[in-house]
Amino acid sequence: MSAEGVMSSIEFQMSLLLFVALAGYLLASRINQSAVIGEILVGLIVGPSVLGLVTYTDFVSSIAHLGAIILLFVIGFEFNIREIFNIRYGFIAGFGVIIPWIGGYATALLFHFDTQGAFFVGTALTATSIAITANVLREINQLQSKAAKAIIGAAVIDDVLSLLALAITEDVVSGSFTIEGIVLVFVKAIGFMVLFGLLGVSVISTFLMKLDHSRIAEKFPEFVFITAMMIAFLYAMVADLVGLSGIVGAFLAGVSMESVGLRRSKDLKEGAEYLQIIFASIFFV
Structure with a gap:
């Protein structure tokens, strides 16, 4: 194999990405910051912005996407389904969308953007x-704190509201704005979260515990874990289909399995955490 072939091989890219992730850990320990900060800083240095040692290929993009999904699946195990639909978090998320949207729009106009461009700047914000937020909170062992619950709960709702903001902006700019269209987007997003949340808590969690007592689980302790990961990616796919971020779907899957207790099978959270260590590191890089 030629030198160019080696450099472009999956094995080399994985080795390089994990080497960079390790460098991020070392940097983080030197500057006394979260590992996430170190990985992001090192990623900026080795990426196209500075040294150009790592490029954002389809392979790197796919691995990073897997990392984000697995990370939020793991984070979901720390939350109860009732905490996601807390009305107070809805108010926090509402302010977290409205203020940046209006502020971004006004600031863009101040810098002489046209109205359409200003709308999209506000929406992006x-x-x-x-x-990133969830992983930093996990690193400092604060995921069970009230503040963390509010931050993550509001961020999940924020994803729904941001989707609405994007839909409104696109329709206003294209001149096709209708109340019915916005309501449809909202109903699909909320419907997914409510339906799949209830499905996970009432059906999927029970199914996994029954599967744990089956002969196949007794013979293959990893069988239930593979099933759980399949469901997590299925949730992520459906979330993408309704316009939400796939990581919101994975998070909801983790929340749904929070109460699952296994006796014969390998622990779901522990298994997912090992995957998360590898793939989430690449995501942050």
């Missing part, structure tokens, strides 16, 4: 990075 409504998005949140739930994966």
Whole structure:
């Protein structure tokens, strides 16, 4: 194999990405920051912005996407389904969308953007990075705190509201704005969260515990874990289909399995955490 072939091989890219992730950990320990901060900083240095050692290929993009989904699946195990639909978090998320949207729009106009461009600038600022926030809270062992519950709960609702903001902006700019269209987007997003949340808590969690007592689980302790990961990716796919972020679907899957207790099978959260360590590191890089 030629040197160019080696450099472009999946094995080399995975090795390089994990080497960079390790460098991020070392940097984080030196500057006394979260590993996430170190990985992001090192990623900026080795990426196209500075050294150009790692490029954002389809392979890297796919691995990073897997990392985000697995990370939020793991985070979901720390939450109860009732905490996701807390009305107070809805108010927090509402302010977290409206203020950046209006502020971004006004600021863009101040810098002489046209009205359409200003609308999209405001919409872009409504998005949140739930994966980074969740991982930092997990690292400092604060996921069970009230503040963390509010932050993550509001961020999940924020994803729905940001989707609405994008739909409104697209319709206003294209001149096709209708109340019915916006209501449809909202109903699909909320309907997915309510329906799949209830389905997970009442059906899927029970199914996994029954599967744990089956002969196949007794013979193959990893069988239930593979089933759970399949469901997590299925939730992520459906979330994408209704216009939400796939990581919201994965998070909802984790929340749905929070109460699952297994006796014969490998622990779901522990298994997912091992996957998350590898793939989420690449995501942050």
